[in-house]
Amino acid sequence: MRIDLHTHSTASDGTDTPAELVRGAAAAGLDVVALTDHDTTRGHAEAVAALPAGLTLVTGAELSCRLDGVGLHMLAYLFDPDEPELARERELVRDDRVPRAKTMIGKLQELGVPVAWEQVARIAGDGSVGRPHIAEALVELGVVRSVSDAFTPDWLADGGRAYAEKHELDPFDAIRLVKAAGGVTVFAHPAAVKRGQVVPEAAIAELAAAGLDGVEADHMDHDPATRARLHGLATDLGLLATGSSDYHGSRKTCVLGEFTTDPEIYGEITRRATGAFPVPGAGGRPSA
Numbered sequence: 001m002r003i004d005l006h007t008h009s010t011a012s013d014g015t016d017t018p019a020e021l022v023r024g025a026a027a028a029g030l031d032v033v034a035l036t037d038h039d040t041t042r043g044h045a046e047a048v049a050a051l052p053a054g055l056t057l058v059t060g061a062e063l064s065c066r067l068d069g070v071g072l073h074m075l076a077y078l079f080d081p082d083e084p085e086l087a088r089e090r091e092l093v094r095d096d097r098v099p100r101a102k103t104m105i106g107k108l109q110e111l112g113v114p115v116a117w118e119q120v121a122r123i124a125g126d127g128s129v130g131r132p133h134i135a136e137a138l139v140e141l142g143v144v145r146s147v148s149d150a151f152t153p154d155w156l157a158d159g160g161r162a163y164a165e166k167h168e169l170d171p172f173d174a175i176r177l178v179k180a181a182g183g184v185t186v187f188a189h190p191a192a193v194k195r196g197q198v199v200p201e202a203a204i205a206e207l208a209a210a211g212l213d214g215v216e217a218d219h220m221d222h223d224p225a226t227r228a229r230l231h232g233l234a235t236d237l238g239l240l241a242t243g244s245s246d247y248h249g250s251r252k253t254c255v256l257g258e259f260t261t262d263p264e265i266y267g268e269i270t271r272r273a274t275g276a277f278p279v280p281g282a283g284g285r286p287s288a
Contacts, residue, residue, distance in 0.1 A: 003032040003261040005058060005269075006075060006188065006216065006244030010125060011035075011043030012062075013132040015249030018043035019050035022281075026052040028256040032266060032278070034058035034077060034244075039093040040128055041081040051281035058269075058278050062188060063178075064093050066168040070197050071158050072187065074174045075216065078273035079183025086177040089169055094128050096167040101129045103164040104156065108134075111161060113143055131156045132251055147251055151195060158196040175211045182275020186214040186242050191230060192221035201233060208237040213272060218243030218259040240265050 008014035009021045016024060018035060021043075025033040033055060035047050044059045051057050060077040079086065101120060108115050115137050123140075124133040135150035144150045153160045169177075171187075178185050187207065191198055204215065217230035218241075234241035243259035246252070270278055 001031040001263045001266070002029055002257055003263060003266045004030050004245050004247070004257050004259075005032075005034040005060075005077070005186070005242050005261050005266070006036050006062070006219075007033060007247040007256065008037050008062075008249075009035060009043045009047070010127050011040055012037035012128045013124075013130045013248060013251065014127075015251050018047035021247075021249075022047050022051050022055060022057060025256050026055045026281070030055060030257050032056045032058060033256070034060045034075075036060040036062045036075055036077075038062050038128055038130060039064055039090045041090075044081070048279050051279060053281045053283045055281040056278045057281070059276055060183075061090065063090070063174050064166070064168045065171040065174050066165075067171050067199055067203060070199050071168065072171060072199055073189070074169070074171055074178075075186040075188045076174070076178040077184045077186070077269055078276040078278070079178050079181035080275035081181075083177075083181035083275065086181045089173075089177060092167050093169070097129050100164050100166040101134060104131070104134055104162050107162040107164065108138075108155075113138065113141065113162075115141060132248070134162075136251065171207060172210050175207065179211055182273060184213045184269050184272050185211070186216055186240065186269075187212060188216045189219045189221050189246065190215050191226045192219065194221055204233065205237055208239055212239065213269070214240030214242055214265070216244055217241040218261075219246060220254045220258060221246075240268055242269075 009018040063074040065072050119137050123136050135147040138144045138150045151157050242261045245254045245258040247256050
């Protein structure tokens with residue numbers, strides 16, 4: 001089995017619609033794909049409706065968190081999307097995205113960059129606006145060469161000249177809320193130092209003690225030595241070690257299935273989940 005447990009669609013900051021994403025996952029030879037848009041489950045229904053036969057969908061979300069001033073992302077799988085407390089927290093994060101984006105745009109304008117809210121809103125479309133959309137605007141304007149080049153201290157990285165904070169969950173609260181909603185939590189790309197500051201391994205141990213289920217060890221932002229270290233850490237802490245592409249369509253260079261999760265680990269995730277269940281493809285329906 002080929003299993004990719006971290007992808008994004010136009011419901012947040014990917015460039016493929018949910019329907020396009022699941023069809024692309026099947027074409028890439030995946031057996032299982034998770035749709036984990038940032039702080040939203042809005043793309044799930046479209047993905048389920050278009051799900052090709054032979055592909056299983058894991059519903060999820062990537063939750064925005066912050067610990068001691070350091071941003072981190074928590075992958076949540078197979079939780080009940082209607083559980084009220086977790087739904088309320090996701091809504092708070094989403095509602096803060098627009099004012100945060102406008103603040104960052106204002107900072108960029110002060111730095112002499114002629115970016116406008118209308119441009120960023122056009123790029124975001126129906127998705128939850130975020131830094132990748134602003135980064136794409138900088139690419140359009142010729143300020144940077146690529147989206148990744150915008151995530152530096154000069155521009156949009158945590159603490160960068162144009163950075164602005166948003167409402168984010170405490171990761172210990174995120175673990176508690178996801179567990180109460182019947183879901184499973186995996187710390188996304190925990191050692192992606194190229195994105196900015198990361199939490200220390202001691203903090204991962206504390207999260208594990210609080211009920212964290214796993215760490216995303218195999219990821220494009222982890223070099224081979226880091227991946228090996230995270231696998232060892234997962235073993236030491238009794239955590240599941242997953243692998244994923246973090247696919248964003250054309251917004252990033254990674255491809256579906258670039259890294260995958262061991263079927264035994266996937267089986268354990270599904271065994272622990274009680275809030276929702278993986279959805280087997282029944283052939284899907286063609287897009288309009």
